[in-house]
Amino acid sequence: MRRLIGQLGKFCLYSDTYFEGTCPHIENEEIANSPYGAFNFTYGPSAGGLFESVGIDINTFGEYIRNIKVNPNYKKREIRILDKSIEDAILYIERINAAFSASHVISFLSAIDKISESDIDSDVLNLRILQIEMERIRNNLFVIERLVESAGFQVPLYQLQYLIENVNRKIGKLFGHRYFFGVNSLRKININDPKVDFTGIEREFKTIYEDIIENRIFIDRLQGNGIIKDERSIGPAARAAGFYYDARIEDEFLPYKDFDFKISTYNSADAFGRLIVRSEEIFESLRIISQIKVKSKEYKIKVNDGEGIGRVESPSGDLAYFVKVNNGKVVNIDLLSPSSINIELFSKSMVKNIFTDFPFNWESFGIWISEVGVRFI
Amino acid sequence: MNWFLKGLKKGIKTEKFPKTNPIDIAPWSTELNGSGNVNCPTKAIDNGSWNSERCIYCRRCYPLYSPTGNIDIFKVNKKNNIFRRSFYVYPIDIGTCGGCNLELKLISSPQYDMTRFGIFFTNTPRHADALIIMGVMTEGMKEPLLNAYEAMPEPKLIIALGVCAISGGILGTGSQIEPDVIIPGCPPNPYTILKALIEAKGDKE
Numbered sequence A: 001m002r003r004l005i006g007q008l009g010k011f012c013l014y015s016d017t018y019f020e021g022t023c024p025h026i027e028n029e030e031i032a033n034s035p036y037g038a039f040n041f042t043y044g045p046s047a048g049g050l051f052e053s054v055g056i057d058i059n060t061f062g063e064y065i066r067n068i069k070v071n072p073n074y075k076k077r078e079i080r081i082l083d084k085s086i087e088d089a090i091l092y093i094e095r096i097n098a099a100f101s102a103s104h105v106i107s108f109l110s111a112i113d114k115i116s117e118s119d120i121d122s123d124v125l126n127l128r129i130l131q132i133e134m135e136r137i138r139n140n141l142f143v144i145e146r147l148v149e150s151a152g153f154q155v156p157l158y159q160l161q162y163l164i165e166n167v168n169r170k171i172g173k174l175f176g177h178r179y180f181f182g183v184n185s186l187r188k189i190n191i192n193d194p195k196v197d198f199t200g201i202e203r204e205f206k207t208i209y210e211d212i213i214e215n216r217i218f219i220d221r222l223q224g225n226g227i228i229k230d231e232r233s234i235g236p237a238a239r240a241a242g243f244y245y246d247a248r249i250e251d252e253f254l255p256y257k258d259f260d261f262k263i264s265t266y267n268s269a270d271a272f273g274r275l276i277v278r279s280e281e282i283f284e285s286l287r288i289i290s291q292i293k294v295k296s297k298e299y300k301i302k303v304n305d306g307e308g309i310g311r312v313e314s315p316s317g318d319l320a321y322f323v324k325v326n327n328g329k330v331v332n333i334d335l336l337s338p339s340s341i342n343i344e345l346f347s348k349s350m351v352k353n354i355f356t357d358f359p360f361n362w363e364s365f366g367i368w369i370s371e372v373g374v375r376f377i
Numbered sequence B: 001m002n003w004f005l006k007g008l009k010k011g012i013k014t015e016k017f018p019k020t021n022p023i024d025i026a027p028w029s030t031e032l033n034g035s036g037n038v039n040c041p042t043k044a045i046d047n048g049s050w051n052s053e054r055c056i057y058c059r060r061c062y063p064l065y066s067p068t069g070n071i072d073i074f075k076v077n078k079k080n081n082i083f084r085r086s087f088y089v090y091p092i093d094i095g096t097c098g099g100c101n102l103e104l105k106l107i108s109s110p111q112y113d114m115t116r117f118g119i120f121f122t123n124t125p126r127h128a129d130a131l132i133i134m135g136v137m138t139e140g141m142k143e144p145l146l147n148a149y150e151a152m153p154e155p156k157l158i159i160a161l162g163v164c165a166i167s168g169g170i171l172g173t174g175s176q177i178e179p180d181v182i183i184p185g186c187p188p189n190p191y192t193i194l195k196a197l198i199e200a201k202g203d204k205e
Ligand code: SF4
Pocket: B032, B038, B039, B040, B041, B042, B043, B044, B045, B050, B054, B055, B056, B057, B058, B059, B060, B061, B062, B065
C-alpha cells in the first residue's frame, strides 16, 4: 500500500516512490469566531520545562485550547554543507540532532550508497541496523522519562534516567561515542569494544513499564489526550493509531527482513497509545540487537556523481535525505525530518484539548527542534 | 507496592565519584594525546598541540592522537564559594543539536546525583546562580540569551557547555558572552560536567 510521507525538498515523498511537486498540507483545525475571553499565550523560546528552545503560540480560552502553533525557528542553525566532500558532510549531518544522529547519518549514507551503486557488505548494513535500534531504545526511554517527569513521578523518573545512562554507557563502550559521532564514514564503522552485553536492560525496563502502566493517575493523564488518527501520520504516532507504517519493512535498503521482530501497533491513537508503542518497540529493538553479531568492519564506498534518496525509520518515524553529488561534493541536500511532520500532527491533535494536557501530549510525540530548525547553505 | 517502597527496593545507585575514579566513560569525550600533523577540521590540533576548546571528537587524528580517558578537560576561571550550599543553574539552548542538553540532564540521574552536591536546575533565570549556555549562537536566540543574562541576580557565573558554545565547533560561532567556566566536549560527558560544576560552586577539594 502506498502512503504519503511528506515534503522532501522539491519532492513529495511516498512510501514507495516520489514525485516532483508539493504535498497536500495537514490543515490545523482552527475554530472561527474568537469568543470573549480567548487570548494568545506564548510559551518559550527559553522556558523551564522545555528541553530545547522553541516558541509555542497557544490560543486559549481559559483551559480550552483553540489553536496551537509551534515555531522551531528561534534556534535555527545554518549548516554550511554545500560543496563539502561526503566525509566532511557526515561531520555536519551527525550534529543535526544528537538523539537521532545514527538515523540521520545512515539515511544520508543510504542516499550515497544508492547513487554509488556499491554493493554494501551485509555486516556493514547490520551494524547500521544495530546503531539505529540502539538509538531507538535510548530515545524511547527518554520519551517515557519525559512523560513521567511531566506527571511529577520521581521514582520511575530516576529509574528511567538510570537506565538511559546505562544505555548511553553501553553505546559509548561499543562505539566510543555516546551519540554515534565519528562512528560512520565511507571506509569503516568504528567499533571500540564489540563485547557489550544488553541483556540487563530488558529486565530492568520491564519492571518500570509494568509499574507505570498500572498507575491509574499516570495513565489518566495520557488516555484520550491528543487523539490523532491521520493517514499522514508517521512512526509511533501512526502505529499508535493502528496504521502499520514503518520504513523498516517498506524500504529494503537495510535488511530488516532478515531479522525476527514485529511492528508494534495499538489502537487508541492518543498519548497513551504512543507510550505503549514506544515501550513495546524497546523490547523489539532488543530482540533485533540480540540477533546481530558485532564485529569491526572496513569497506570502501566509491562515491559516484548523481542524486538519490535515502530513508530510515528513526525513533519518531520516517527520516529521509535527498542528496545530489557532483565531483564527489554535496551540491544539493534536503532533509525530511520526522519532527517536522510530528509538529504538524501534534498541533492538530492539541486543538480542543485542555491546557494541562499540553506537556504530556507534546512529550508523547518525541519531537526534536534541532532537526527542524536547520537550513543547509 | 507504593512508589516510595519501589524506590527503596532498588537500593543506592549513586557512584562515589568524584571521590573515586569515573567508570565507563566513552573515550571520545576525554583528553586527546599524541603527536604529529593532522588535517583537523576545526584546527583543534595546531602545531602539534591539542586544544580541547575546538575539538569535535571526529577521530580524524586517530591513531596519531588518541583519548587518554582523562575527564579533567574543563577550565574554571572564576568560582564562587557563596554557592557552596546551593547552586541553581539555568540551562539555555542557543542552537544545539540536543546532545549537550541530553548530557547535562543526565547529571541528575542516580549514577551522578547532582543534588548531593547542592546542584539544582531552575526554571527561571531569576533564581539562577549560573547560566549554562549550550549550542552555537543563532540569530533568534540572541535576544532571549541577553534577557536571561540580564534577569539573573548578582553574583552570577557564566558557563559555556560544549564546543559549540565555547568556540562554535564546526557549526558556527560561540555565544559571545565571556564565560567563567568552560566545559569542552561534543557533547561533554556527564562526569566532566559534574566535576566542573562542583569546582565552580567553590566546593572544597
Ligand atoms: S578528534 Fe577531530 S577535531 Fe578533535 S583533534 Fe582530532 S581531528 Fe581535530
